[in-house]
Amino acid sequence: MKAPLLAALLLATAPALAQTSITTLPPPVAVDPKIAALRDAALENDQYAWDITEGLTTEVGQRLAATDAEARARDWAVRRLTAMGFANVHVEPFTMPVWTRGAESAEIVSPFPQKLAVAALGYSGSTGPAGVTGEIVYFDSVDALRLAPDSAVQGKIVFIDHRMMPAQDGSGYGQFGAPRRQGPTIASKKGALAIVIRSIGTDHHRNPHTGVQYFTDGASPIPAGALSIPDSEQLIRILKRGQPVVMHLTLVSQRSEGAQSGNVIAEVPGRDPKAPILLVGGHLDSWDLATGAIDDASGVAIMAAAAKRIMDAGRPLRTIRVVWFGAEEPGGLGGKAYAAAHGKESYAIAGESDFGADRVWRFSSQLSKSDPATFAALVAALAPLGITKNDKGDADGTDIDPTVELGAPWISLNQDGTRYFDWHHSPDDTLDKIDPAQLRQNVAAWTTVLAILSGGIEPGPKQQKRR
């Protein structure tokens, strides 16, 4: 292709790029060298986040909300955060129903007898130890189930399929998560015996993905499980043979009221106790199938590490409050309890890390409109980490949402979610899925955010001594 033709094509296909001139760019923003140094040190050297992620997943393991395991996690958290030098470390307890799983199995009885890998969804009804047996009725979406006459479903085991694919921004989880969130209620109201769904995930391993669902609109609980993705595809192949498919399903579970969870709170005290505070967190609880490395040990680790790095650097003007929320998985109960107790305090920002530990690739914040100069400083300081601004973002996080709804300004740092739903809520959410280099990039990003929003870091006793 000749050069003039190429230039003409570029003008034709990319007018915005072609017409940008340096005279129309916004004014340049210089990055504070002290902040750049904090950022780069985290990127190179952070060990705090790895140690917390490794420690919590190893020494506690799974920590299902409101169980003894979550209580052990809170004890572990208080010990660790205290040892790291945080102030005001304490637990704020709340009560909630506890749901736990027992024996689980799914077996094709006919026409081709074989076992499938299954796990109950949160708050599933129980089949009892004897299980239930029923014919499978297939739907390719929640809407197909909604459109079906009750007579097609009554007394049967509903199976809902979907076509979730990996996406960097994880956006498929909203649409394709519907079989899990709404499917059980709809199936129950239509008289189904039970429901199994294709796991809401993007992998091909024999590991079912659990997750929460509720029976709403007066629906009675029925047994509700997720088949692994290979098993869902196997079931579809069997159904395509055209014979009736009968499944024996055992999902034993129990629910009891009045159990205890709690939020673990720790602070880096600011020089001005009255200044609006920086609220950052993740959730301490996990699903019970794995050690919850990406969901969300790495999240609590990233936030504590970033706050600790500010603490190591000196005293911020604003208090940084780190919250390791309890009971996020069963429906954001920790975030609601926190907002009830603290939602009306004065916040400079609220942020959450709950999407794994792969690199942050973009961010958004309410500050883009309310404080463009600070937002521009964030854009400039985060760019060397490969992070771009997103002008269309929203507050993002089950734990901070209730506080944001009460008025706290928000910032969202979006992790790359391409791999996230390979492991999310499945037995595969284990430490080996954490890439230490990408974990450090997360810490570097949040350290940068906290440093910029801190109101200025002055030397504390430690730093003065060091001189």
Added chain:
Amino acid sequence: MKAPLLAALLLATAPALAQTSITTLPPPVAVDPKIAALRDAALENDQYAWDITEGLTTEVGQRLAATDAEARARDWAVRRLTAMGFANVHVEPFTMPVWTRGAESAEIVSPFPQKLAVAALGYSGSTGPAGVTGEIVYFDSVDALRLAPDSAVQGKIVFIDHRMMPAQDGSGYGQFGAPRRQGPTIASKKGALAIVIRSIGTDHHRNPHTGVQYFTDGASPIPAGALSIPDSEQLIRILKRGQPVVMHLTLVSQRSEGAQSGNVIAEVPGRDPKAPILLVGGHLDSWDLATGAIDDASGVAIMAAAAKRIMDAGRPLRTIRVVWFGAEEPGGLGGKAYAAAHGKESYAIAGESDFGADRVWRFSSQLSKSDPATFAALVAALAPLGITKNDKGDADGTDIDPTVELGAPWISLNQDGTRYFDWHHSPDDTLDKIDPAQLRQNVAAWTTVLAILSGGIEPGPKQQKRR
């Protein structure tokens, strides 16, 4: 770099290449266009192998040796091979002990209570439903266990680690498979309560890899299991904390004698019934944790597809015998039974496909020495599939080894094993792991081999009719 200098370097660093002259090359080998056409048609269009792999894994699923499921697989095989037009389709039964698994779990009791993913190894002793509880004693290899005094092991649960890595030729399985093969016997003889090993695999999923082991040298059976690789790494992290680690292990299993397995045999009759035959096969049984797609539904499928393609092309001079061996996994019992019945017949070649369905990348054969002209024809015809000759190969295959030992000439087509041990013997050995394009390359390769060794294919009634 200037050209003369480059030429000098090439001469210095690559003398063999630099000194090769076209006058010293072996005589060129032309590929028979009919054979090339058969090869290329298989590569482009084969559907037989996919249909068998998909059908067997879907309509039978797991087919553990000597169980009802393996019997259903034999029935399925007879129906399918008959429908495909093979002659002399029949089952040759044999008796053997059957081993089956029941409830299985592994739980760290202290210091950090949590569940680990475990599966019993074949012929494991049973803990009984109550399980056993013991302290873990760590060894980084079988030799470390062998060197340990009995007192270090007595009454404890042995854990053996290893460092198996993926390899294209799968060679790590020999050395790093020792914890599974010899570990249980050694642990038993030293007085261990039980043994768990790091799964012999190369993945990072919560799926244990089972496999066979025997208690030899008078060792009493003890419970013997494999932890998934993430769980093995978790156990190592827990052990590194330095406190005694206590595990509660439940591996329920049962063994009984006198069960039935069998080999399924089918033939493409040759024009000369007295000519030495072509023996090709794979194994019909699988482990019980998955549907055995790569191990070895694809192997039986590849061989039947290749033979069927010869059948479609006309009548070979030599009979092609396809054997779908029973009970390979528990120790090659089908191969031994076959050799006992048929090992002294006259064979032109014996070959086996039992290493998944990724592409064949090299091959070797006894013909390289006994029949260099035929070997050269194979080299030339397989090269367009990306397959190179290997002058250092061996007969490769549990099923054909006993027949090869009795004198049958062998050929080995080596599949790329880089991914094989990610799934081998684990719940993840399912149909989604089969790449249809690579499966077709396997069929093309074996079709080529059978065509070259067939003694010539003449038009049969079908082909004559077609003209």
